[in-house]
Amino acid sequence: MLDRLAQQQCLSWKQWHTLLTMATSADRQYAASMAFRLTRAIFGHQIYYRGIVEFTNHCRCNCRYCGIRKGNAKLQRYRLSSEEIVDACATGYSLGVRTFVLQGGEDPWYTDERLVPLIASLNEHFPQAAITLSLGERSQESYKNLYAAGARRYLLRHETANPSHYRQLHTQSQSFWRRMNCLYALREAGYQVGCGMMVGSPGQGMEQLADDMVFLQEFRPEMLGIGPFLPHHATPFHACPPGRADLTLFLLSLCRLMLPAVLLPATTALRTLLPRGLARGVEAGCNVVMPSMTSQTKGYALYDGKVVTQNLAATLHLMEEEVVTTGCTLTSARGDYGYESQPESENPSARMTLSCEPCE
Numbered sequence: 001m002l003d004r005l006a007q008q009q010c011l012s013w014k015q016w017h018t019l020l021t022m023a024t025s026a027d028r029q030y031a032a033s034m035a036f037r038l039t040r041a042i043f044g045h046q047i048y049y050r051g052i053v054e055f056t057n058h059c060r061c062n063c064r065y066c067g068i069r070k071g072n073a074k075l076q077r078y079r080l081s082s083e084e085i086v087d088a089c090a091t092g093y094s095l096g097v098r099t100f101v102l103q104g105g106e107d108p109w110y111t112d113e114r115l116v117p118l119i120a121s122l123n124e125h126f127p128q129a130a131i132t133l134s135l136g137e138r139s140q141e142s143y144k145n146l147y148a149a150g151a152r153r154y155l156l157r158h159e160t161a162n163p164s165h166y167r168q169l170h171t172q173s174q175s176f177w178r179r180m181n182c183l184y185a186l187r188e189a190g191y192q193v194g195c196g197m198m199v200g201s202p203g204q205g206m207e208q209l210a211d212d213m214v215f216l217q218e219f220r221p222e223m224l225g226i227g228p229f230l231p232h233h234a235t236p237f238h239a240c241p242p243g244r245a246d247l248t249l250f251l252l253s254l255c256r257l258m259l260p261a262v263l264l265p266a267t268t269a270l271r272t273l274l275p276r277g278l279a280r281g282v283e284a285g286c287n288v289v290m291p292s293m294t295s296q297t298k299g300y301a302l303y304d305g306k307v308v309t310q311n312l313a314a315t316l317h318l319m320e321e322e323v324v325t326t327g328c329t330l331t332s333a334r335g336d337y338g339y340e341s342q343p344e345s346e347n348p349s350a351r352m353t354l355s356c357e358p359c360e
């Protein structure tokens with residue numbers, strides 16, 4: 001089944017379910033070795049780093065798994081000013097960051113009127129850097145406005161492709177279909193779109209994960225964030241166990257085999273759960289790491305135990321030390337999606353068939 005996935009980048013729901021349910025430790029190792037080889041064939045030994053600016057921990061939502069949910073009354077809330085955001089990006093730029101990820105809760109204070117000049121200003125100051133947004137659900141018009149201002153990538157985890165599982169993870173005011181519509185609206189607006197899910201979230205079994213894999217192979221995101229569920233003490237899921245590291249790594253490998261060109265981070269959550277988490281992610285097929293450029297001083301904890309380092313330079317140093325153990329190095333290249341545009345002679349995997357053959 002793994003060889004079939006590597007050849008066709010596609011499985012049926014039933015095959016996904018069987019693969020996820022029956023995989024042995026040897027299968028997971030085999031998937032990781034194929035995914036690592038494939039990643040190197042496409043991207044070389046370079047791992048992109050993206051600098052995250054966690055600029056607001058206000059959020060109007062109450063996702064049951066999230067530490068900055070609206071219902072967490074004990075959390076000290078903050079917002080960064082535009083000047084603070086530009087300063088954080090300037091520090092990152094001086095250290096080689098060429099993708100800024102502006103990330104926050106769904107904070108209505110950040111209207112288009114506030115965000116458009118901010119994005120335009122970042123573009124003006126740092127024309128060689130890419131701007132990625134991770135601001136949650138907004139209107140289609142807003143997505144278009146922010147794109148017109150210069151943002152080109154947008155991360156919006158779908159969290160689960162199963163509507164009843166979505167209801168378990170969220171409150172009644174949140175809608176599975178609205179979430180999905182946002183993803184398609186982002187694509188229509190022209191963004192490179194990232195989605196993804198937690199592994200081991202409460203209520204998730206192999207059926208739900210098979211739903212996720214079918215959704216991902218149909219939507220074919222340009223970026224994909226997959227990390228383990230980690231509980232936060234101030235949420236309804238505080239007593240739930242964390243997601244499994246081995247399953248998270250297996251899913252990362254499967255996603256690489258399914259979406260060869262996808263930009264796939266080894267997440268901070270994986271780094272929090274697992275010793276050598278970044279390196280293990282890279283060995284499983286990841287090609288991106290995402291250091292925070294701001295969380296050293298501000299409270300942006302979606303889960304307990306988040307790895308926090310003194311400053312960005314120290315974080316990058318630690319990440320580099322870990323990544324080199326895999327034979328790879330960090331690169332400050334922008335790392336846009338689209339390896340197909342590279343010469344085939346430099347990129348043998350660009351010749352692979354990316355269409356999905358009928359399964360079964």
Ligand code: SF4
Nearest residue numbers: 059061063066069105
């Ligand atoms: S997951 Fe996102 S939308 Fe949900 S509560 Fe947390 S920050 Fe808000």
